[in-house]
Amino acid sequence: MAIPNARISAMIAALLFLGAMTRLPYPTTEAKSKMQKQAFGKIQDGQSVDLYTLTNKYGMTVRISNFGGTLVSLEVPDRDGKLGDVVLGYDNPADYENGKAHFGGTIGRYANRIAHGKFTLDGVVYTLPLNNGENTLHGGIRGFDKHVWSAKDVSSSAGEALELNYVSKDREEGFPGTLTVKAVYTLLADQNAVRIDYTATTDKDTVLNLTNHSYFNLAGQGNGDILQHQLTLYASQFTPIDATLIPTGKLQDVHNTPFDFLHPMAISVRINMDDQQLKLGRGYDHNWVLDKRSPSSLSPAARAYDPQSGRVLEVSTTEPGMQFYTGNFLDGTDHGKNGKVYGYRSAFCLETQHFPDSPNHKDFPSTVLKPGKTFRSTSIYNFSVQK
Numbered sequence: 001m002a003i004p005n006a007r008i009s010a011m012i013a014a015l016l017f018l019g020a021m022t023r024l025p026y027p028t029t030e031a032k033s034k035m036q037k038q039a040f041g042k043i044q045d046g047q048s049v050d051l052y053t054l055t056n057k058y059g060m061t062v063r064i065s066n067f068g069g070t071l072v073s074l075e076v077p078d079r080d081g082k083l084g085d086v087v088l089g090y091d092n093p094a095d096y097e098n099g100k101a102h103f104g105g106t107i108g109r110y111a112n113r114i115a116h117g118k119f120t121l122d123g124v125v126y127t128l129p130l131n132n133g134e135n136t137l138h139g140g141i142r143g144f145d146k147h148v149w150s151a152k153d154v155s156s157s158a159g160e161a162l163e164l165n166y167v168s169k170d171r172e173e174g175f176p177g178t179l180t181v182k183a184v185y186t187l188l189a190d191q192n193a194v195r196i197d198y199t200a201t202t203d204k205d206t207v208l209n210l211t212n213h214s215y216f217n218l219a220g221q222g223n224g225d226i227l228q229h230q231l232t233l234y235a236s237q238f239t240p241i242d243a244t245l246i247p248t249g250k251l252q253d254v255h256n257t258p259f260d261f262l263h264p265m266a267i268s269v270r271i272n273m274d275d276q277q278l279k280l281g282r283g284y285d286h287n288w289v290l291d292k293r294s295p296s297s298l299s300p301a302a303r304a305y306d307p308q309s310g311r312v313l314e315v316s317t318t319e320p321g322m323q324f325y326t327g328n329f330l331d332g333t334d335h336g337k338n339g340k341v342y343g344y345r346s347a348f349c350l351e352t353q354h355f356p357d358s359p360n361h362k363d364f365p366s367t368v369l370k371p372g373k374t375f376r377s378t379s380i381y382n383f384s385v386q387k
Contacts, residue, residue, distance in 0.1 A: 033155035035162070040065050040072075041092045047148055049093045054160040054187040059083060060383070062187045062194055067093045068145035069106030069164045069183050071214050073337065076192055076383040079310025086311065086383075088215040088222070088347050091337050097146060101334060101342075102213040105145025106183050107138045109168055109175045110367070111211040112287070112323060112356035115246045119359035121176065121368065122205055128174035133244055138213070140173030144181070145213070154184065159195075161186040170204065177204030179369075193382035200375040207367045208375055209354045211319075215327060215347035218306035218313060222340025226326070226348050227268035232303040233261035233324060235288035239355055241280055249361045251289055259286065264305070267326060267348070282328040283345065287321045287355050295320065295365070298378055302350050310385045317352035317379040320365045325349040352379040 040051035049067040061075040061083070072090075075083045089103045090096050096103065117128040117136040128136040138145070149164040161184055168179040179202045186195040198210045217226050238259045239247040254260040258270035258278055271283050278284070292299050301322050302315040315322070327347045334342040358364040369375050 033153050033160055035153050035155060035160050040067070041094065043067060043093050043097050043148070049148055050151065052151065052153075052162050054162065054185070056159060056187050056189055056192070058192055060187065060192045062185070064162050064164075064185055065093060065096070066149045066151040066164060068096060068104075068147065069149050069166070069185075070096055070145060071104035071185070071194075071212060074194070074214070076311060077385065079385045079387055084220040084309065084311075085337065086216055086218050086220060086313075088217065088336055088342055099334070101215070101330070102138055102143075102145055103336070104212070104214045105143075106149075106164070106210065107213050107351075108144035108181065108208065108210045109139050109173065109179060110136070110207060110359075111138055111209045111213075111351065111353050113137050113244075113246055115244070115357050115360055117174070119207065121207065121359065124176070126174055126176060135244055135246060136174075142173065144168065144210075149183075157189065159186045159189040175206055177202040177206035177369075177371075179206060179208065181210070183210075191382065192384065193380055195378065195380045198375065198377040200369065201371075201373070202369050203371055205368060205370050207359045208369045209358070209367050210375075210377060211323075211351045211353045212379070213349060213351060214381075215349055216304070216313060217347045218304060218311040219308045222336060222338070222342060222346065225343070225345045226306075227266065227271070227345060228307060229267050229348065230264045230305040230307065231261050231267055231324075231348075232264045233288050233322070234300045234302065235290050235322070236262065237289040239287045239289065239321075240277055241286060243280055245281065245285060246357050247287065247355060247361065247364075249363065254288075259284075259288070261324075264303070271326065284324050284326045284348075285328060287323050287353070289321055289355075290317070290319070292320065298380070301352060301379075304348070304350070305386055310387065312384045312386050313350075314382045314384070315350050315352065315379065316382075318377055319352040319354060319379065321353050321355045323349065323351040323353055323356070325351070352377075 036053040063073040114136045154163040332343040
Protein backbone atom coordinates (compact mmCIF):
# COMPACT_ATOMS: atom_id res chain seq x y z
CA MET A 1 0.00 0.00 0.00
CA ALA A 2 1.42 3.40 -0.91
CA ILE A 3 1.68 5.93 1.90
CA PRO A 4 -0.65 8.90 1.32
CA ASN A 5 1.16 12.18 0.69
CA ALA A 6 -0.46 13.71 3.76
CA ARG A 7 1.18 11.06 5.91
CA ILE A 8 4.78 11.65 4.83
CA SER A 9 5.60 14.47 7.25
CA ALA A 10 4.05 12.58 10.17
CA MET A 11 6.33 9.60 9.55
CA ILE A 12 9.68 11.37 9.08
CA ALA A 13 10.84 10.73 12.64
CA ALA A 14 9.78 7.12 12.49
CA LEU A 15 11.57 6.57 9.18
CA LEU A 16 14.75 8.11 10.54
CA PHE A 17 14.52 5.65 13.40
CA LEU A 18 14.01 2.80 10.95
CA GLY A 19 16.98 3.92 8.89
CA ALA A 20 19.18 3.30 11.89
CA MET A 21 17.46 0.02 12.78
CA THR A 22 17.77 -1.51 9.31
CA ARG A 23 21.52 -0.91 9.39
CA LEU A 24 21.86 -2.99 12.54
CA PRO A 25 23.82 -6.18 11.88
CA TYR A 26 21.92 -9.41 12.25
CA PRO A 27 23.80 -11.47 14.86
CA THR A 28 26.53 -13.26 12.92
CA THR A 29 29.81 -12.65 14.74
CA GLU A 30 30.84 -14.20 18.02
CA ALA A 31 30.86 -12.07 21.15
CA LYS A 32 31.37 -12.85 24.81
CA SER A 33 27.92 -13.29 26.32
CA LYS A 34 26.84 -12.43 29.85
CA MET A 35 23.45 -14.06 29.43
CA GLN A 36 22.27 -15.75 32.61
CA LYS A 37 20.23 -18.93 32.83
CA GLN A 38 18.27 -19.98 35.90
CA ALA A 39 15.54 -22.44 36.85
CA PHE A 40 12.07 -20.93 36.48
CA GLY A 41 9.97 -23.80 37.81
CA LYS A 42 7.94 -26.74 36.54
CA ILE A 43 4.81 -27.18 34.47
CA GLN A 44 2.02 -29.70 35.04
CA ASP A 45 3.72 -32.64 33.30
CA GLY A 46 6.78 -32.22 35.51
CA GLN A 47 9.06 -30.62 32.94
CA SER A 48 11.46 -28.04 34.31
CA VAL A 49 11.67 -24.77 32.41
CA ASP A 50 14.26 -22.02 32.48
CA LEU A 51 14.49 -18.26 32.55
CA TYR A 52 17.14 -16.41 30.53
CA THR A 53 18.28 -12.89 31.42
CA LEU A 54 19.69 -10.58 28.74
CA THR A 55 21.25 -7.19 29.55
CA ASN A 56 22.94 -4.38 27.66
CA LYS A 57 25.31 -1.59 28.66
CA TYR A 58 22.42 0.81 29.31
CA GLY A 59 21.05 -1.43 32.05
CA MET A 60 18.06 -2.64 30.07
CA THR A 61 17.09 -6.15 31.17
CA VAL A 62 14.97 -8.69 29.31
CA ARG A 63 13.89 -12.04 30.76
CA ILE A 64 12.61 -14.79 28.49
CA SER A 65 11.39 -18.27 29.36
CA ASN A 66 11.71 -21.30 27.13
CA PHE A 67 8.17 -22.14 28.19
CA GLY A 68 6.11 -20.65 25.41
CA GLY A 69 8.99 -18.48 24.16
CA THR A 70 7.60 -16.04 26.71
CA LEU A 71 8.87 -12.51 27.30
CA VAL A 72 8.51 -12.50 31.08
CA SER A 73 9.88 -9.07 31.96
CA LEU A 74 11.29 -6.03 30.23
CA GLU A 75 12.98 -3.40 32.38
CA VAL A 76 13.69 -0.01 30.80
CA PRO A 77 14.54 3.41 32.27
CA ASP A 78 12.09 6.28 32.69
CA ARG A 79 12.97 9.95 32.12
CA ASP A 80 14.79 10.01 35.48
CA GLY A 81 16.78 6.89 34.69
CA LYS A 82 14.77 4.66 37.02
CA LEU A 83 14.27 1.14 35.68
CA GLY A 84 10.77 -0.29 35.55
CA ASP A 85 9.24 -3.50 34.22
CA VAL A 86 6.81 -2.51 31.47
CA VAL A 87 5.21 -5.86 30.54
CA LEU A 88 2.56 -7.88 32.36
CA GLY A 89 3.29 -11.45 33.40
CA TYR A 90 3.64 -14.01 36.16
CA ASP A 91 6.28 -15.12 38.64
CA ASN A 92 6.13 -18.80 37.69
CA PRO A 93 5.50 -21.00 34.63
CA ALA A 94 2.44 -22.72 36.13
CA ASP A 95 0.49 -19.47 35.94
CA TYR A 96 1.56 -18.99 32.31
CA GLU A 97 0.41 -22.53 31.55
CA ASN A 98 -2.99 -22.02 33.17
CA GLY A 99 -3.51 -18.40 32.17
CA LYS A 100 -5.77 -17.33 29.33
CA ALA A 101 -4.31 -13.89 28.58
CA HIS A 102 -1.21 -15.20 26.74
CA PHE A 103 1.03 -12.69 28.55
CA GLY A 104 4.28 -12.28 26.58
CA GLY A 105 3.96 -15.56 24.69
CA THR A 106 5.15 -16.52 21.22
CA ILE A 107 1.82 -17.16 19.51
CA GLY A 108 1.21 -19.78 16.81
CA ARG A 109 0.48 -21.72 14.78
CA TYR A 110 -1.99 -19.00 13.90
CA ALA A 111 -2.07 -15.81 15.97
CA ASN A 112 -5.47 -14.16 16.39
CA ARG A 113 -8.77 -15.67 15.28
CA ILE A 114 -9.92 -18.16 12.66
CA ALA A 115 -13.68 -18.10 12.09
CA HIS A 116 -15.62 -21.18 13.20
CA GLY A 117 -12.31 -23.05 13.60
CA LYS A 118 -12.27 -23.97 9.90
CA PHE A 119 -10.36 -23.14 6.74
CA THR A 120 -9.87 -24.76 3.35
CA LEU A 121 -6.41 -25.35 1.89
CA ASP A 122 -5.71 -27.23 -1.36
CA GLY A 123 -9.34 -28.31 -1.42
CA VAL A 124 -9.18 -29.88 2.04
CA VAL A 125 -11.26 -28.53 4.94
CA TYR A 126 -9.31 -28.40 8.20
CA THR A 127 -11.13 -28.26 11.52
CA LEU A 128 -9.51 -26.69 14.57
CA PRO A 129 -10.50 -26.77 18.26
CA LEU A 130 -12.79 -23.93 19.32
CA ASN A 131 -11.45 -21.96 22.28
CA ASN A 132 -12.95 -18.50 21.77
CA GLY A 133 -16.69 -18.90 21.47
CA GLU A 134 -17.33 -20.26 18.00
CA ASN A 135 -13.80 -19.40 16.82
CA THR A 136 -10.20 -20.58 17.23
CA LEU A 137 -7.89 -18.10 18.93
CA HIS A 138 -4.07 -17.99 19.09
CA GLY A 139 -3.45 -21.49 17.78
CA GLY A 140 -6.11 -23.39 19.67
CA ILE A 141 -6.36 -24.94 23.12
CA ARG A 142 -2.62 -25.50 23.39
CA GLY A 143 -0.86 -23.09 21.07
CA PHE A 144 2.86 -22.45 20.79
CA ASP A 145 2.90 -20.40 24.00
CA LYS A 146 1.89 -23.50 25.99
CA HIS A 147 4.84 -25.66 24.90
CA VAL A 148 8.48 -25.94 25.96
CA TRP A 149 10.92 -24.67 23.33
CA SER A 150 14.58 -25.61 23.06
CA ALA A 151 16.86 -22.65 23.73
CA LYS A 152 20.44 -21.63 23.12
CA ASP A 153 22.60 -18.55 23.49
CA VAL A 154 23.42 -17.04 20.07
CA SER A 155 24.76 -13.70 21.29
CA SER A 156 27.00 -11.66 19.01
CA SER A 157 28.40 -8.17 18.58
CA ALA A 158 24.85 -7.01 17.79
CA GLY A 159 23.68 -7.91 21.27
CA GLU A 160 22.73 -10.71 23.61
CA ALA A 161 20.43 -13.10 21.78
CA LEU A 162 18.39 -16.16 22.68
CA GLU A 163 17.38 -18.62 19.96
CA LEU A 164 14.22 -20.64 20.63
CA ASN A 165 13.17 -23.63 18.52
CA TYR A 166 9.96 -25.63 18.35
CA VAL A 167 8.66 -28.38 16.05
CA SER A 168 4.89 -28.43 15.64
CA LYS A 169 3.78 -31.84 14.41
CA ASP A 170 1.39 -32.44 11.52
CA ARG A 171 -2.22 -31.91 12.68
CA GLU A 172 -1.21 -30.41 16.02
CA GLU A 173 -4.31 -28.45 17.05
CA GLY A 174 -5.70 -29.46 13.64
CA PHE A 175 -3.14 -27.64 11.45
CA PRO A 176 -1.56 -29.47 8.50
CA GLY A 177 2.16 -30.05 8.09
CA THR A 178 5.09 -30.51 10.44
CA LEU A 179 6.32 -26.97 11.05
CA THR A 180 9.82 -26.12 12.29
CA VAL A 181 9.89 -22.70 13.95
CA LYS A 182 12.77 -20.55 15.17
CA ALA A 183 12.40 -17.31 17.15
CA VAL A 184 15.47 -15.23 17.97
CA TYR A 185 15.13 -12.54 20.64
CA THR A 186 18.01 -10.02 20.51
CA LEU A 187 18.55 -7.27 23.08
CA LEU A 188 20.50 -4.82 20.97
CA ALA A 189 23.89 -3.78 22.29
CA ASP A 190 23.82 -0.14 21.24
CA GLN A 191 20.27 0.90 22.11
CA ASN A 192 17.34 -0.13 24.28
CA ALA A 193 15.56 -2.27 21.73
CA VAL A 194 14.43 -5.88 21.42
CA ARG A 195 14.48 -7.43 17.97
CA ILE A 196 12.42 -10.56 17.28
CA ASP A 197 13.23 -12.61 14.17
CA TYR A 198 10.96 -15.51 13.21
CA THR A 199 11.71 -18.16 10.60
CA ALA A 200 9.72 -21.29 9.79
CA THR A 201 9.61 -24.16 7.30
CA THR A 202 7.05 -26.88 6.66
CA ASP A 203 6.85 -30.29 4.99
CA LYS A 204 3.27 -29.73 3.80
CA ASP A 205 1.19 -26.74 2.74
CA THR A 206 0.00 -24.97 5.87
CA VAL A 207 -1.07 -21.60 7.24
CA LEU A 208 1.06 -19.60 9.65
CA ASN A 209 0.79 -16.38 11.64
CA LEU A 210 3.31 -15.66 14.41
CA THR A 211 3.45 -12.83 16.93
CA ASN A 212 4.59 -11.87 20.40
CA HIS A 213 1.72 -11.19 22.78
CA SER A 214 3.26 -8.81 25.30
CA TYR A 215 0.97 -6.51 27.26
CA PHE A 216 2.60 -3.11 27.80
CA ASN A 217 2.15 -0.47 30.47
CA LEU A 218 4.89 2.12 30.08
CA ALA A 219 4.21 3.44 33.57
CA GLY A 220 5.16 -0.01 34.88
CA GLN A 221 3.31 -3.30 35.06
CA GLY A 222 0.38 -3.10 37.45
CA ASN A 223 0.63 0.69 37.78
CA GLY A 224 -2.85 1.87 36.83
CA ASP A 225 -4.49 1.94 33.42
CA ILE A 226 -3.05 2.95 30.04
CA LEU A 227 -5.77 5.38 28.99
CA GLN A 228 -3.54 8.45 29.11
CA HIS A 229 -0.82 6.88 26.95
CA GLN A 230 -0.40 8.82 23.71
CA LEU A 231 -0.59 6.49 20.71
CA THR A 232 0.31 6.82 17.04
CA LEU A 233 -0.52 4.04 14.58
CA TYR A 234 0.98 4.30 11.11
CA ALA A 235 -2.08 2.87 9.44
CA SER A 236 -4.71 4.52 7.25
CA GLN A 237 -7.09 1.54 7.30
CA PHE A 238 -8.33 -1.13 9.68
CA THR A 239 -10.32 -4.34 9.31
CA PRO A 240 -13.84 -4.01 10.79
CA ILE A 241 -15.14 -6.97 12.80
CA ASP A 242 -18.41 -8.78 13.34
CA ALA A 243 -20.01 -9.68 16.66
CA THR A 244 -17.54 -12.56 17.19
CA LEU A 245 -14.51 -10.30 16.53
CA ILE A 246 -13.87 -11.84 13.10
CA PRO A 247 -12.99 -9.43 10.24
CA THR A 248 -15.81 -8.84 7.81
CA GLY A 249 -13.33 -8.91 4.92
CA LYS A 250 -13.57 -5.18 4.24
CA LEU A 251 -10.87 -2.55 4.70
CA GLN A 252 -12.16 0.69 6.21
CA ASP A 253 -10.50 4.10 6.17
CA VAL A 254 -9.70 5.37 9.66
CA HIS A 255 -10.45 9.01 8.86
CA ASN A 256 -13.38 10.45 10.81
CA THR A 257 -13.58 7.33 12.98
CA PRO A 258 -12.35 6.50 16.52
CA PHE A 259 -9.70 4.37 14.81
CA ASP A 260 -7.69 7.32 13.53
CA PHE A 261 -4.34 7.33 15.34
CA LEU A 262 -2.39 8.78 12.42
CA HIS A 263 -1.38 11.57 14.78
CA PRO A 264 -0.67 11.17 18.53
CA MET A 265 -3.85 10.72 20.52
CA ALA A 266 -4.53 9.66 24.10
CA ILE A 267 -6.13 6.22 24.11
CA SER A 268 -8.87 7.57 26.38
CA VAL A 269 -10.14 10.24 23.97
CA ARG A 270 -12.38 8.07 21.80
CA ILE A 271 -12.37 4.60 23.34
CA ASN A 272 -15.82 5.07 24.91
CA MET A 273 -17.48 6.74 21.94
CA ASP A 274 -20.86 5.54 20.71
CA ASP A 275 -19.39 3.51 17.86
CA GLN A 276 -20.56 0.07 16.79
CA GLN A 277 -17.04 -1.26 16.21
CA LEU A 278 -15.93 -0.17 19.68
CA LYS A 279 -19.00 -1.80 21.18
CA LEU A 280 -18.24 -5.08 19.39
CA GLY A 281 -14.65 -5.06 20.61
CA ARG A 282 -15.49 -3.73 24.09
CA GLY A 283 -12.91 -1.11 23.19
CA TYR A 284 -10.01 -1.48 20.78
CA ASP A 285 -9.40 -5.08 19.70
CA HIS A 286 -8.86 -4.67 15.98
CA ASN A 287 -6.32 -5.20 13.24
CA TRP A 288 -4.81 -2.12 11.60
CA VAL A 289 -3.57 -2.27 7.98
CA LEU A 290 -0.10 -0.77 8.16
CA ASP A 291 1.06 1.86 5.66
CA LYS A 292 4.00 0.04 4.09
CA ARG A 293 6.75 1.35 1.84
CA SER A 294 6.72 -2.12 0.27
CA PRO A 295 4.96 -5.32 1.37
CA SER A 296 7.98 -6.93 3.08
CA SER A 297 9.82 -3.81 4.23
CA LEU A 298 10.71 -3.15 7.85
CA SER A 299 8.42 -0.18 8.43
CA PRO A 300 7.11 1.94 11.34
CA ALA A 301 4.00 0.48 12.91
CA ALA A 302 3.34 2.34 16.16
CA ARG A 303 4.60 4.83 18.73
CA ALA A 304 3.35 4.96 22.32
CA TYR A 305 4.28 7.59 24.92
CA ASP A 306 3.48 7.65 28.62
CA PRO A 307 3.43 11.23 29.96
CA GLN A 308 3.79 9.97 33.53
CA SER A 309 7.11 8.13 33.11
CA GLY A 310 8.34 9.71 29.89
CA ARG A 311 8.87 6.27 28.38
CA VAL A 312 8.42 5.89 24.62
CA LEU A 313 7.88 2.63 22.73
CA GLU A 314 8.36 2.53 18.95
CA VAL A 315 7.41 -0.59 17.03
CA SER A 316 8.52 -1.50 13.52
CA THR A 317 7.76 -4.67 11.60
CA THR A 318 7.88 -6.49 8.28
CA GLU A 319 4.31 -7.69 8.90
CA PRO A 320 1.34 -6.15 7.03
CA GLY A 321 -0.87 -5.66 10.08
CA MET A 322 -0.98 -5.05 13.79
CA GLN A 323 -3.59 -5.85 16.42
CA PHE A 324 -4.09 -3.03 18.89
CA TYR A 325 -5.81 -4.35 22.01
CA THR A 326 -6.56 -2.35 25.14
CA GLY A 327 -6.90 -5.05 27.80
CA ASN A 328 -10.69 -5.01 27.62
CA PHE A 329 -10.98 -8.47 29.18
CA LEU A 330 -8.62 -7.84 32.09
CA ASP A 331 -10.86 -7.66 35.14
CA GLY A 332 -8.66 -7.67 38.23
CA THR A 333 -8.81 -11.43 38.76
CA ASP A 334 -5.28 -11.87 37.40
CA HIS A 335 -2.56 -11.33 39.99
CA GLY A 336 0.76 -10.96 38.25
CA LYS A 337 4.40 -10.36 39.09
CA ASN A 338 5.04 -9.20 42.65
CA GLY A 339 1.35 -9.64 43.42
CA LYS A 340 0.29 -6.81 41.12
CA VAL A 341 -3.41 -6.79 40.23
CA TYR A 342 -4.15 -6.44 36.52
CA GLY A 343 -7.34 -4.47 36.18
CA TYR A 344 -9.48 -3.27 33.31
CA ARG A 345 -7.43 -1.64 30.55
CA SER A 346 -4.25 -1.84 32.62
CA ALA A 347 -2.17 -2.67 29.53
CA PHE A 348 -2.22 -2.60 25.75
CA CYS A 349 -0.95 -5.00 23.09
CA LEU A 350 0.67 -4.15 19.77
CA GLU A 351 0.69 -7.54 18.04
CA THR A 352 2.53 -7.42 14.71
CA GLN A 353 0.86 -9.94 12.43
CA HIS A 354 -0.86 -10.99 9.24
CA PHE A 355 -4.58 -10.28 9.35
CA PRO A 356 -6.99 -12.34 11.49
CA ASP A 357 -8.88 -15.09 9.65
CA SER A 358 -6.76 -14.61 6.51
CA PRO A 359 -7.16 -18.27 5.43
CA ASN A 360 -10.86 -17.49 4.91
CA HIS A 361 -10.36 -14.17 3.06
CA LYS A 362 -8.72 -14.50 -0.34
CA ASP A 363 -8.19 -10.73 -0.62
CA PHE A 364 -6.12 -10.55 2.59
CA PRO A 365 -2.33 -11.05 2.42
CA SER A 366 -1.72 -14.78 2.18
CA THR A 367 -0.62 -16.76 5.23
CA VAL A 368 0.07 -19.96 3.27
CA LEU A 369 3.52 -21.50 3.70
CA LYS A 370 4.65 -24.20 1.27
CA PRO A 371 7.42 -26.79 1.44
CA GLY A 372 10.72 -25.44 0.15
CA LYS A 373 9.83 -21.90 1.22
CA THR A 374 10.97 -20.14 4.40
CA PHE A 375 8.73 -17.84 6.37
CA ARG A 376 10.61 -14.80 7.69
CA SER A 377 9.35 -11.99 9.91
CA THR A 378 11.05 -9.28 11.97
CA SER A 379 9.65 -6.92 14.59
CA ILE A 380 11.58 -4.41 16.69
CA TYR A 381 10.47 -2.83 19.97
CA ASN A 382 12.56 0.26 20.68
CA PHE A 383 12.44 2.13 24.00
CA SER A 384 13.51 5.70 24.72
CA VAL A 385 12.39 8.64 26.85
CA GLN A 386 10.75 11.95 26.14
CA LYS A 387 11.64 14.73 28.57
